Amino acid sequence: MKNIYVGNLSFSTTEQTVRSLFEPFGTVGRVNIVTDRDTGQPRGLAFVEMANDAEAAKAMAALNGEDVDGKTVAVNEARPKKAGGGPRPNNRDRFSRDLPPRPDNRQILT
Numbered sequence: 001m002k003n004i005y006v007g008n009l010s011f012s013t014t015e016q017t018v019r020s021l022f023e024p025f026g027t028v029g030r031v032n033i034v035t036d037r038d039t040g041q042p043r044g045l046a047f048v049e050m051a052n053d054a055e056a057a058k059a060m061a062a063l064n065g066e067d068v069d070g071k072t073v074a075v076n077e078a079r080p081k082k083a084g085g086g087p088r089p090n091n092r093d094r095f096s097r098d099l100p101p102r103p104d105n106r107q108i109l110t
Contacts, residue, residue, distance in 0.1 A: 001029065002056035005078040006046040009033075010069035018046050021063060026055025047078055 006018060015031045022028045029049035035042055050056040056077075064075040 002050050002053050003078040004048045004050060004056055004060060005074075005076055006048060006063075007044070007074040008071050009042070009044045009046060009073060010071050011042045011044060013042070013046075013069050015046075017069065018048060021066075021068065022048050022050065022059050025050075025059035025062065027051045 004022075009018070013033070015033055018033065019028050019031050022031075027050065029051055031046060031048050033042055033046045050059065060075050060077065063073065065072055066075075067073075
């Protein structure tokens with residue numbers, strides 16, 4: 001199973017359009033058009049899974065630099081996901097983690 005990155009897609013490109021680009025080269029398993037988490041709008045990139053590595057290599061060679069919906073697409077092998085992705089926490093004092101704890105300056109009244 002080969003995972004292929006397809007970049008610089010038009011925002012109007014559909015899953016069926018991407019699937020029809022790759023089907024002449026072999027069996028297409030899954031097509032995932034990446035959308036913005038907040039708005040749901042397409043981000044202009046997709047991932048395509050193909051079952052056969054040789055068919056995927058032919059598709060990447062043939063489609064890289066081709067014009068799709070008025071834009072020149074970039075097609076190459078997808079890199080594996082990095083660990084630790086996801087939204088960044090809202091740490092306002094993120095630099096204070098490296099500092100030693102501050103001494104307690106409170107006065108104790110008896």
